[in-house]
Amino acid sequence: MVHSGDSFARQPLANITNHYLLPTRRQFLQIFTLTRNIRLESCTSEATQCELIAFANWILSISDGTIPIVEDTDDLITIPDDFLLTIVDNPLHCIVDAIYPNLPNHLQDKAYFNDRAILCPTLSAVDEVNSLMLSLLPGDKVEYLSADSISK
Structure with missing residues (x-):
């Protein structure tokens, strides 16, 4: 069951961990996390790769909830001028x-x-x-x- 307020990324994990087969097959379950950005490896120029790394890190900080929120708001963030x-x-x-x-x-x-x-x-x-x-x-x-x- 996915509770309201859960992030979209947690939904598949909730579905897997609550599956009726899991208690009998827990030893076969292994959760992997993505650690390598394949798109960055296809860049031909170092400048483009640096831009993609900065953008990827910014997107990750949004999904991780580590990006600063604009003062006096609950959910507004500042988008860097480089991305506009x-x-x-x-x-x-x-x-x-x-x-x-x-x-x-x-x-x-x-x-x-x-x-x-x-x-x-x-x-x-x-x-x-x-x-x-x-x-x-x-x-x-x-x-x-x-x-x-x-x-x-």
Whole structure:
């Protein structure tokens, strides 16, 4: 049973330790914790690796509850300026420029697109991002339609 207020990370542990088979099989149970960040090992530059280490440590401090809380609040934290985007005119342009810097110079580079993504909370936001991205690409826009069934 998971009690309200328990963290999401503790839920699997609660489910495992309360399983009906556990009392007879406790000697086979071993809990492992992650100690190595594999993403850091794939970095090509030392500067990028240092940035990822700083971000990973910041995220860990949030999940561990060791990050300082803003005074006179119960749950607000300060996000370092290094992790924020400076919005000049259009917030969406700012996000796209941060995720896809020098886009026109990388149109033929598959790895450039495989290593990046913009996550959107709604389908309308997806449409906005897609429209902006298409407007940044050279050439005419072509729309291909599909159907779930064949018309008779």
